[in-house]
Amino acid sequence: MTVLKADILIEGPAASGDALVLGAPISFWGGVDPFTGDIIDARHPDRGQNISGKVLALPGTIGSSSASAVLLELVRTHRAPAAIILHEPDAILLLGLIVAREMGWATPIALKLDRETQKGLAGKLKVGADGAIVV
């Protein structure tokens, strides 16, 4: 058992779920279906996977100004990831969580962990509200 300590970007409750470490950066707008959580970008290596309930690790994000809208819709319908781990903060994507919290919707925790360390994430993971990731 290894415990990794990640920085907290957006606070949220402890969570657990299967790791989904994406093989390439993704644009949420056009890349993730806001109504199902499926990865729909035809050119993405993880196309066909579903991000709902996963501990989702993102090696990078491609900024679309509507990425926040996709994440907000997923949070509203309880189809968001259980936790989101980013290589670096993406203010546009995380705005979806900031707005969800203002709306009083249950928002997942968002953490910062570099993309090299992300590659070691696999299987069932536990994420603490303090940013500890139990691998």
Added chain:
Amino acid sequence: MTILTENERAVAAGTDGTAMAMRIVAESARLLGAPRLIPVQSAHIDGALYHGDAGTLFAEELVRLGAKATIRATLNVGALDLMGCSKSRLTGATRDMAKRLMLAYEAMGCEKSWTCAPYQAGHRPALGTDVAWGESNAVAFCNSVLGARTNRYGDYLDIACAITGRAPDCGLHRPANRLATVIFDVSALPAQLFTSDWIWPVLGTLYGREIGSSIGVVIGVSGPASEDKLKAFGAAAASSGGVGLFHITEVTPEAPDVNTATGGLPTQHIVVTPAMVRTAQSGLSTIQGAASIDAVAIGSPHLSLEELESVCQLLASRPARVPIYACTGRHVVREADRTGLRKTLERLNVIVVADTCVVVTPILPAIDGILMTNSGKFAHYAPGNTGYGVVYGSMADCIESAVAGRPVITDAVLTP
């Protein structure tokens, strides 16, 4: 760490809509690493385009909590043509939520401009002022051609800035971040090329692809560049490369010369060859050698009155065999109604689309069709958003092709 003023902290601690907006701006500033917030003079809001019910519920919550825009705020396109010029195929609950979203933004005191070219509808912030604009082409035009300062403000942050009159102090708000680090040299291209309209979206696409989110300065452009040409260049660059600011020497206000644009700092130099232009040009089409087309779509960004008038001149009273979807804002529609231009165009099979456009909402017939366009932005997004294949050509070729019902390409010749 973002330090708020005492007044900003007091606002954020409240329970009304302004408090919610201030917390959203402050949290974004923290994630962006901005040391403080700065006042902004105006906003252009992209958040009123429907992407799901959550956006509608958020806007209606702000309305319920009494939030109002406190600075000038124009609205980008919505999903519906509220002027009734064209018909969207959205139905039922989706249509209702899309309409409620648009009405919520109007209720917050935003101007019913409903255009992606607000800078041609009278919203022109002064050189050097800080603003909070959304919509990638509007951001590029605002920064580059007007010389006002904005980052790209996406959904939700745009309206939060309009309500608070504040934005995070970072990125393109800071003069040092507006200097060019790349020279995009087009002086090797034939001079007469710059007088044609079709070259600008092609160059913009190439520029975006080569330079991405860095800041570049274009040198070697011959002759005057109209605002419509700069609009087309910026929109193409923003869609192919996320460009938020470009400079063109002797054209844009922060680039009287190369040294001013770069601040005298070292730069990378890209020499654009005719071969690069040819590749970029053919890359805008997804279909080669099509025997027919199903529609022509123009107006991304929204057509100016001059561009709409040119459609009428190019048609020269001949009806189009396939429909021409001409997307524009109500500022142009009002003028076109007053002069009878819209009626004339509609008789010739032109469908004027107001308040929205054919790539963000389903207006085109649901067929596996081929679309011809003169817009680099439509060429980029139409295949994914509409399912149509795309043929790219100049405005004149688009209109000739609509009359013929098949691609007629005469302007896109660039011999080696």
